[in-house]
Structures are given as structure tokens and as C-alpha cells.
Amino acid sequence: xxxxxxxxxxxxxxxxxxxxxxxxxxxxxxxxxxxxxxxxxxxxxxxxxxxxxxxxxxxxxxxxxxxxxxxxxxxxxxxxxxxxxxxxxxxxxxxxxxxxxxxxxxxxxxxxxxxxxxxxxxxxxxxxxxxxxxxxxxxxxxxxxxxxxxxxxxxxxxxxxxxxxxxxxxxxxxxxxxxxxxxxxxxxxxxxxxxxxxxxxxxxxxxxxxxxxxxxxxxxxxxxxxxxxxxxxxx
Amino acid sequence: xxxxxxxxxxxxxxxxxxxxxxxxxxxxxxxxxxxxxxxxxxxxxxxxxxxxxxxxxxxxxxxxxxxxxxxxxxxxxxxxxxxxxxxxxxxxxxxxxxxxxxxxxxxxxxxxxxxxxxxxxxxxxxxxxxxxxxxxxxxxxxxxxxxxxxxxxxxxxxxxxxxxxxxxxxxxxxxxxxxxxxxxxxxxxxxxxxxxxxxxxxxxxxxxxxxxxxxxxxxxxxxxxxxxxxxxxxxxxxxxxxxxxxxxxxxxx
Amino acid sequence: xxxxxxxxxxxxxxxxxxxxxxxxxxxxxxxxxxxxxxxxxxxxxxxxxxxxxxxxxxxxxxxxxxxxxxxxxxxxxxxxxxxxxxxxxxxxxxxxxxxxxxxxxxxxxxxxxxxxxxxxxxxxxxxxxxxxxxxxxxxxxxxxxxxxxxxxxxxxxxxxxxxxxxxxxxxxxxxxxxxxxxxxxxxxxxxxxxxxxxxxxxxxxxxxxxxxxxxxxxxxxxxxxxxxxxxx
Numbered sequence: 105x106x107x108x109x110x111x112x113x114x115x116x117x118x119x120x121x122x123x124x125x126x127x128x129x130x131x132x133x134x135x136x137x138x139x140x141x142x143x144x145x146x147x148x149x150x151x152x153x154x155x156x157x158x159x160x161x162x163x164x165x166x167x168x169x170x171x172x173x174x175x176x177x178x179x180x181x182x183x184x185x186x187x188x189x190x191x192x193x194x195x196x197x198x199x200x201x202x203x204x205x206x207x208x209x210x211x212x213x214x215x216x217x218x219x220x221x222x223x224x225x226x227x228x229x230x231x232x233x234x235x236x237x238x239x240x241x242x243x244x245x246x247x248x249x250x251x252x253x254x255x256x257x258x259x260x261x262x263x264x265x266x267x268x269x270x271x272x273x274x275x276x277x278x279x280x281x282x283x284x285x286x287x288x289x290x291x292x293x294x295x296x297x298x299x300x301x302x303x304x305x306x307x308x309x310x311x312x313x314x315x316x317x318x319x320x321x322x323x324x325x326x327x328x329x330x331x332x333x334x335x336x337x338x339x
Numbered sequence: 340x341x342x343x344x345x346x347x348x349x350x351x352x353x354x355x356x357x358x359x360x361x362x363x364x365x366x367x368x369x370x371x372x373x374x375x376x377x378x379x380x381x382x383x384x385x386x387x388x389x390x391x392x393x394x395x396x397x398x399x400x401x402x403x404x405x406x407x408x409x410x411x412x413x414x415x416x417x418x419x420x421x422x423x424x425x426x427x428x429x430x431x432x433x434x435x436x437x438x439x440x441x442x443x444x445x446x447x448x449x450x451x452x453x454x455x456x457x458x459x460x461x462x463x464x465x466x467x468x469x470x471x472x473x474x475x476x477x478x479x480x481x482x483x484x485x486x487x488x489x490x491x492x493x494x495x496x497x498x499x500x501x502x503x504x505x506x507x508x509x510x511x512x513x514x515x516x517x518x519x520x521x522x523x524x525x526x527x528x529x530x531x532x533x534x535x536x537x538x539x540x541x542x543x544x545x546x547x548x549x550x551x552x553x554x555x556x557x558x559x560x561x562x563x564x565x566x567x568x569x570x571x572x573x574x575x576x577x578x579x580x581x582x583x584x585x586x587x588x589x590x591x592x
Numbered sequence: 593x594x595x596x597x598x599x600x601x602x603x604x605x606x607x608x609x610x611x612x613x614x615x616x617x618x619x620x621x622x623x624x625x626x627x628x629x630x631x632x633x634x635x636x637x638x639x640x641x642x643x644x645x646x647x648x649x650x651x652x653x654x655x656x657x658x659x660x661x662x663x664x665x666x667x668x669x670x671x672x673x674x675x676x677x678x679x680x681x682x683x684x685x686x687x688x689x690x691x692x693x694x695x696x697x698x699x700x701x702x703x704x705x706x707x708x709x710x711x712x713x714x715x716x717x718x719x720x721x722x723x724x725x726x727x728x729x730x731x732x733x734x735x736x737x738x739x740x741x742x743x744x745x746x747x748x749x750x751x752x753x754x755x756x757x758x759x760x761x762x763x764x765x766x767x768x769x770x771x772x773x774x775x776x777x778x779x780x781x782x783x784x785x786x787x788x789x790x791x792x793x794x795x796x797x798x799x800x801x802x803x804x805x806x807x808x809x810x811x812x813x814x815x816x817x818x819x820x821x822x823x824x
Contacts, residue, residue, distance in 0.1 A: 169571035171528035174542050174563050182557035271435035278437075278535050289438060302445040310438045317433035491680035491739075494641045495694035495746060496670030505697065509684045 110304040116295045120305065122284070123291030124312055130205065130273040130287055131316075135266055137209035142216030147246070149221050160217070167214035173275050176207040180279050201285045204276055212269040219265060223258030224250055256331035263324030267317050274313065288312050340552055349562060350374045352539045353547055361456045368458050372539035374566055377530040380458075380540065384465035384526055391470030392477055397503075398424035399474075401482030408503060424474075431471040436529050439464055444536045461530075461538045469526050476518045480511035517582040524574040528567060541566060593652075594619050594750050594781050595640070600649035602635055609635045610646070611805040617750065620779040623809070624786060624796035626816055631802045633785045634677070637754045640783070641674040654749050670698050673743030673751040678759055679735040681727040687714065687738045688723040691745050699746070713741040717771055733764030737771055744775075751775070751782045758787060769795075789816050 111117060149160030167175075180203055184195040227250050235245035255262075277289045286294065292305035340348075352372010360369050371379055397407050400421045431439070443464035447453040455463075484507050492502045534542035545563045549556040595617040602610040609632040617623050627633055638644045640651065642664035651658045653672060656665050681690050691710035695701045701709065714723050717737040727735055736756055743751060753772065757765045769791050776782065776795045786792050792799065793813045800809045801819060808815065 165572060165575075166568070169524075169528075169568045169575060170564055171531045171542075171567050171571075173531045173534070174545075174560065174567060177542070177545075178557075178560040178564055182560040185554075185557035271433075274435040274437040275532070278532075289435075289441070302441070303449045306438065306441055306445060310434050310442065313435055313438060314430065314433045318429065321429075321433070487676060487678055487680040488682055490638075490643050491674075491676060491682070491742075493643065494669055494672070494674040495742070496666070496698040497694060498666070501697050505693065506682055510682070513684060 105304060106301070107304050107308070110295060110299055110301040111308045116299075116305070119291040119294060120288060120308060123286060123288030123309070126285060127270075127273050127287040127312070127316075130208070130276065131270040133205050134208040134212060134269055134273070137205060138212035138216055138269065141209060141213035142220055143251075145213060145217035146220035146224070149217065150224060150246075164214045164217055167210045168218065170211065172208060172211045172272055173278060175211060176204060176275060176279055179203045179207045198282075200279065200281050204279060204281065204285075208269065208272050208275075211272070212265060215265045216262060219258050219261045220254060223254035223261075226257045227253045256328075259328040259331050260324065263320070263328065267320050267324070270316060270320065271313060274309075340548070340555075345548060345552070345555070345559060346562065348373065348548055349541060349544055349559070349566060352376055352541075352544045355539070364456050364459060368462075369456060371458075373544045374541050374570070376458075376538070377527060377540040378570075380461055380465055380530050380533070381523060381527045383462045384469040385473075385523065387462070387466035388468070388470035388473055391466065392473035395424050395428055395470065395474035396477040396481060399428070399478055401478065403482070405482075407478065407481050408499060428471050428474055431467065432475075436468055437532050437535065439468055440532050440536055457536065457538045461533050461536075465526060465530065468529075469522065472522055472525075473519065476515055476522060477511070480515035480518070481507060483514060484510045513585060517578045517585065520574060520578045520581065524571050524578070527574075528571055531567070593617075594654060595783070596652040597640070598650045598652075600636070600639065600651070601647045602632070602639060602644075603647050608805055610639075613649075613802070613805070613807045615800060615807060615809055617781060617783060619781055621798060622776045622780075622782045622784055622796040623798045623800055624784045624792035624816075625800045625802060625807075626786065626789065626792060626819055627802035628819075632805055633802055634754055636802065636807075637674065637752050637783070637785060640750075641672055641752055642669055643674075670694055670746040671749050673746060673748035675736070675739050675743050675751070675753045675756050677755045679727070679732075679739040681735055681738055681742070683727050686724050686726055687719060687730065687741075690727070690738060691742045694742070694746055710741075710745055713745045714738070716744070717741045718767075731764060732760045733767045736760065736764075736768050740768075740771060740775075744780075749781065751780055753782060753784050753786075755785050755787060789819070792816060 111120065145160050145163050148156045149164070151157050151160070180200055183203070184199075187193070187195050231249055231253065232245060235249040236242070240248070273287050274289045276285075276287050277293055281290065283294070288309045289306075292302070292309045295305040296302040350373050352375070354372070355369050360366065368379065398420050399407065401407050406417065406421075434442075440461075443460045444457070447455065447460070488506055488510060489502055492506045497505065530540050531542040533540050534546060537543060539547070541563055545556075545559045548559055552559065593616060595615070597616075598614050600610050600613040601608070613632075613636065615623065625633055625636070635644070639646045640653075645664075646660055648660050653668055656668060658664060681687075682693070685693065688707070688710055691713055692706045695706040695709055696703070699706075711720065711723065714720055717740060719734065719737055719741065722730060722734060722738075727738070730738065740751075740753075740756070756772075757768050760768065765788075769788070772782070772784070773795055784792065784796060793816065798809060798811055799813055799815045800807055801815055
């Protein structure tokens, strides 16, 4: 083991730090995007209109059952090919990173939608009635009464999925991203490509993910303990 | 290459060149590829990961801090074992499968000089990965078994292990089945990560075909997605059926 | 003498549930135990059945004596039968398998022998036709009868019954009580916890009232009268 030469050496450590930053960026962007998408899909699934309900079901069924890596490969290799076949032009440069974000978010949002929906189902129906009796419109009841409670109920499951989403950023290793957009495992691979030493940078990347996942897990369990208590008071 | 040929290759993979086959390990495993290899690795990850998961789960205390085996233990070593098992589970769960796979393929050789066929490594890493996640499911399942049943078994004179083996596990098993099947689907989808270390499962096979069929890569990947989706969706339908059946049965209780 | 408990005490954290409880049960007799909810009846039953320990006192069961320092002797499980308020039938086994289980795994009887023995118990409870049904498809009364058969199959020295009809529909209470009555006439030694005073008078030869952690025992059914207005 030679961390001094392969991890804490001049260009390499900078690469790895940049990788950590990109990992965090991917995690933040995909979390935001998939929460947004997840809520949208969940509310479609709870809608009264059969069309929207079916659309929500199909979205979840499609993206929950697709493995993220092949989905990303399709977005980054298959899609440009189809684009070129259709328009005769290559995909604009710099599209890889947004496509990566999109692919990861599609996957995670399908899970989140399902979790949010079951959270909403777990809120007692009397809460609906109580809101409606006060004269609130259904949308207001959903936003101000149901979702806040559902979120608290679903928080542990949401947190687990979002941590998983963060870990999914390592899939970017298998994708043709520009050097600047590589996350920490990708940067580890870059070092391995130059030095033939995989072990040290890889262990560094593992430590980074471990730290992130464990501390996020701690935060989630803290938050959900408080949230659970408040929901219980509500009952 | 015709469409049917492509599909056939994706299902079965490319045969390993005979000079790369290691005669010390099962031949059929090394020559398998494509979808069947992905399914086989999933299967083996349950064969080896299942017992691992059970052991890990039994080492840990349940959610309320009670031992899952017999009487609540207060001895220090019992607590140390529980702590250790928790550390193993949490530790492995916090590392992405991509890194676990890479570590499995680079670390043993670098640290121990151990060179094993790719398929053996793949089965090993997925067994550990699966075992760690399964242990959480088993632990939840075991701690959800109502104490009334355990009390009844004890007053009948069953020993600690008999209570675990004949009462607690079977009852937990039925409640866990949907979650375990869901885990199987997850593992199956995650085998796609093995493409980065050139194990010839479904995703890697698509890359191999692409070498001679670059113009068809998009179509190949679409096919791959369809195959994954069909297997996983069929599994999901089964899961929800089982879930509904189990709920119905509990409601009749 | 099958059971003698002397000066039993039990605390849960700081709350005293049983203080200085003594009782005796002779072979072939039935003791009915009554008392308000939360008086510690279930706790007493669980101590006698070896499910929880106690803080002071002595229990003699058959020829074994246990003090608060001893672990419950494993061979006593099964010899002291317990039927719970909630039947606690194993949900993954048929009625027959429920009754058979301990005969095969604890008594180590052969398959045929265990089956015959279990069948005899089920027949005794009038359940021969339902032997292959799972608990979820049985009625509440039937489940409780299977639970009684399960405890009886081990041929217990003493049968502890913990308010076995309190979770049942009123329409099903009769069938279970008549089974118990039959057992009493056959000379089964029982400790019967019940809310049903009329039934207690009918089935038991001796009566106990557990109140405020203390137990009063008498041969006279009039003992129960003072409870009647408040909670029956």
C-alpha cells in the first residue's frame, strides 16, 4: 500500500478532490430533480383522472424495473446514435453530464414516487375529511395537510433511497465523461490508468462514499426519529 | 448479424475462449454468459449470501435491543458480537456496488497475490453484497414475529434453537418473502455493474457485440433494457401478488 | 400437591405487581382465580409457566423447587401447560401440526405415534374434522380449543388457563367453557383465570381473588361475591 505516491501526491490528490466535488454535485442535482419528479409522479398517481393515474403507474413501472447502468449507457450511447440518425447531427457537446443527471433521476424518482404514495396512503383518511370540512380545496388539503404528514411517515424510506441515489453516482465510472466531470471513482480510474495502481485510489474512493453514506444515514435516522414523534402526536 | 442472432447472443453470451477456462472451477459457470449468467450470479448470491445473512442477522440485536436468539443476553461478548455484525452490515451497505466489484477484482491480487477466475470473484462479491442487505430484511422479519407465538412455543418445551428454527423463522419467512424477492430483483439489476470488469453478463455482452456491430449499439442497448425490464417487471408482479396474498391471509387471522 | 407457591413477589421496575402471593393446588382440583384487570393475574400465570422470572419467593412444581435465583428447569416446560388469552396458534401450521409439534420435537415421539396422540386430543375437543385446517380458517372458539388440545397433548401436570374466553365473540364462549368443564370433571388439574364468575363457581372447587398484588384463597364460592358488583 502506498497512499503517499498514489493518493496524496501532486496531481492525483487534486483529481480526487475534484472527483469528490463532482460526486457531491451529482448527488445534490439528482436529489433535487428526483424529489421534484417523484412528487409530480406521486400526485399523478393519486389523481382522480384515470389517464393521469395510468401515466403515473406506467412511469413507476418502467423506471423502477430498469437497472440504472444500462439505462445510462443507453442515454449516452444509444440516444446520440438515434439523434444522429434522425437529424444527421451529433448530439451537442457537453450533453453527457446532463444526461447522466437525467438517467439517475429517472431511476430514483420512480422509487421516490412509490414511497411518497405509500406515505400518503398511510395518513388516516380522517385527515382528508377534517381538511375538507374546513372548506379547503383538495389541492390545499394535499399540500398543507396530507403531504407534510406523509413526508414524515415516509422519511426513513426516502432517506434510504436518497443515500442509494448518492451511491449510484459511482456508476458514472462506466460512462464517457469529460475529465472535469468525472466523480471520485472515475478519477481513481484515471490515476490507475497512469500509474497502474488501482488499490490505493479505489480505497480512497470507498472511504469517501463510506463517510458520505454513514453520515447521511445518521442525519436521516435523527430526522426521522423526531418526525415520527410529531406524527404520533398528531394521531 | 440478424436481429435473432443478436437476441440469442444477449441471452447466452459469448463462449469463453478455451485457453481462458480454468479447469479447477465449474466449467458451465465459466462458459455461461448474457442474461443466463446474470440470473445464475443472482441465484448463487442467494445460495451463499442467504446463510451469511442469517448468521449476521442472528448476531445482531433487534430494534428494541433484544437478542434475536433466545433470552435477552447481557453478557459483554454478546454485545461485542452484535456490534461487530452491525459494523460489517453498515460498512458494506455504505459502499456502492460499483466500488465493491472493483475492489473484489483488484484487491485480492494486490494484497494476497490471489488470482481467481472472474466468475468466482463475481459470485463472491455479490454473495457478500446480497448477504449484507438480506440480513437487514431477515432481522426485521424476525423481530416482527409476535412474542405470543414464541411464548407458546417455549411453554410447550421447545428449545431456543427449535423455537428459532420451527416457529420464528418459518413465520418470519412468509412475511419476508416479498421483500426477499424484491431484493432478488435488485441484485439481478445490479449484476449489470459487472460489465466494468469484463464479466460476460448481459450488459457486457452488448458491448462485445457492439465491437462488430457499431451501427447497432443503440438497438442493442434498447434490447438489453427490454430484457432487464421484462425479468424485473415479471418479478415485481409476483412480489405484489405475494404481498396481497399474505395480507389477505393475515386479515383472516 | 402439584403446585405450591410461597410468598411470591414480582416487581416491574418500581411497580409492585405481586406481593407475598401464596397458593397450593392439589392433584385433580381446579382453582379459579379472579380479580380486577391489572391485578397481576396474567403475571402470576406467566411466572408459573416459566415465561418470566420473579423477585422473591419459592415455587414447587411436582418434585422441583425453584427460588428467585434458579432458572426455570427446562423439563418443566410442557409439563406445565399454558393456554393464552390470545390463542397464539402457530399460523404456519395446521391444527394437527400445532398439536403434534411438541410431541415430536420435545417428547421425540415417532410420526405415527405423535399423529395418533394429537388426533386423540383434537377428537377430545371435538375438532377431528378440522385437523388439517390452518388457524386463519378457524373460528375464534375453534382456535382456542386447538390451543387447549395443544397444551393437553403434552399430558401436563397442571394446566394454566389465562382468561381464554376474553377475546372471543360471546357466541363462541359457550363451546370453549363446556370443554373446560368436561376437563374439570375428568380430573384435570387446572388454574383457571376468568372474569366469568358463574363459570368459575361451576368449574372450580376452590377460589382465589387477586387484588392489589395479594391473593386470598378459599373453598367457599361466596369469596367471589364481594367482587361481583364492581367488575363482572
